[in-house]
């Protein structure tokens with residue numbers, strides 16, 4: 001093979017590579033060392049440290065840099081102003097929203113992927129193969145047939161939007177060319193009121209319109225009311241609308257409720273509708289013995305979405321969409337382009353271009369961190385950590401119930417505990433404000449960072465446990481602080 005060795009003194013001017021590789025190498029080693037220390041000591045630091053005015057000032061009012069800085073100086077800025085004031089979702093006492101924690105090897109995988117800087121969309125190279133293997137592992141995890149296909153995307157939102165696009169383009173043949181105005185009837189999508197708002201975004205960007213996303217009421221356990229669903233579908237048909245897609249939740253964002261997926265599957269089949277499951281975090285519970293039967297219907301769904309960066313603890317960002325029928329998936333996005341033609345040999349050979357399966361063209365090598373993480377831990381270990389998170393939620397719920405003045409705001413169905421403190425003699429509005437104050441003080445204490453939601457008008461503290469670092473002691477520590485702040489507020493308000 002002929003090649004040209006790189007020139008030490010490039011005649012046309014320098015590239016963006018380091019001037020001194022040995023300096024860059026030393027800096028890189030320092031970065032790895034410091035970041036490993038940072039991960040190792042994560043439990044010793046506050047769960048959250050608010051950004052200082054000085055850091056905000058330093059970062060937000062920087063002029064667009066016109067000249068160079070040394071890499072050491074740039075790293076110094078990061079170390080001083082960015083890293084100390086991070087969100088903290090790697091902390092063992094981070095319980096906000098639904099967020100994952102990442103791992104050390106996941107971090108290094110991102111570095112390796114960035115070093116390769118492969119654009120994983122087309123071509124005969126191994127990143128494409130790793131990507132395809134990871135999607136197939138995801139398919140196996142969810143129990144979908146070998147004829148299913150899928151894509152790694154930035155997260156659950158994009159995975160859900162991609163799935164609904166496939167559903168729409170399949171059900172409304174011709175929509176790709178003629179748009180929605182070619183349809184003889186308005187499309188309607190169904191899901192429970194507790195569904196994540198990315199579904200609203202999906203129907204909006206797809207031109208279906210949020211008015212035609214039917215938010216079906218829920219039962220006391222926050223699962224969809226199937227009878228109400230059926231009567232709504234009937235009413236819509238009578239009005240000449242076209243019910244085309246039913247979305248089931250495998251773990252709602254507020255309370256972790258799992259819709260009766262078997263019932264929903266049956267409704268969708270009876271009505272000839274596309275059945276999609278949003279399992280952003282909850283679908284992962286399929287790997288546990290307890291939840292596998294409850295989530296079995298995912299294997300029968302037409303499509304499903306879930307995140308690897310939530311309950312599989314992979315470093316941000318990566319989610320996955322799976323489509324039961326590869327042809328339907330491809331038909332939704334496939335296009336011919338002169339610059340994407342498959343060749344018999346050379347770099348332009350290899351697997352089919354991935355742009356035929358989604359909205360994105362350029363894509364990073366996010367598959368690598370999934371591939372390396374799955375290999376490092378194996379499913380058995382994920383199973384035990386996920387099982388532990390579920391047990392921890394039940395433990396916390398028991399502790400809350402045994403705590404005078406506190407109450408659970410919703411049944412604990414999976415890994416989310418919503419609770420609040422009652423304040424004697426206060427009306428609903430005042431109690432909401434006091435619980436909100438309690439949460440803010442808890443965050444400021446640095447002890448733990450749960451989030452919040454409003455259930456039936458009541459503001460509550462919401463503890464989500466998708467955290468491989470959490471131990472029971474972390475939950476005890478949090479609850480003790482919550483009780484302490486609650487008592488202090490009671491006294492202040494008396």
Ligand SMILES: *Cc1c(COP(=O)(O)O)cnc(C)c1O
Nearest residue numbers: 098155156157196252253280307
């Ligand atoms: C987090 C979440 C989403 C959105 O996923 P992202 O990865 O944040 O885009 C959708 N649905 C549910 C139930 C979620 O918890």
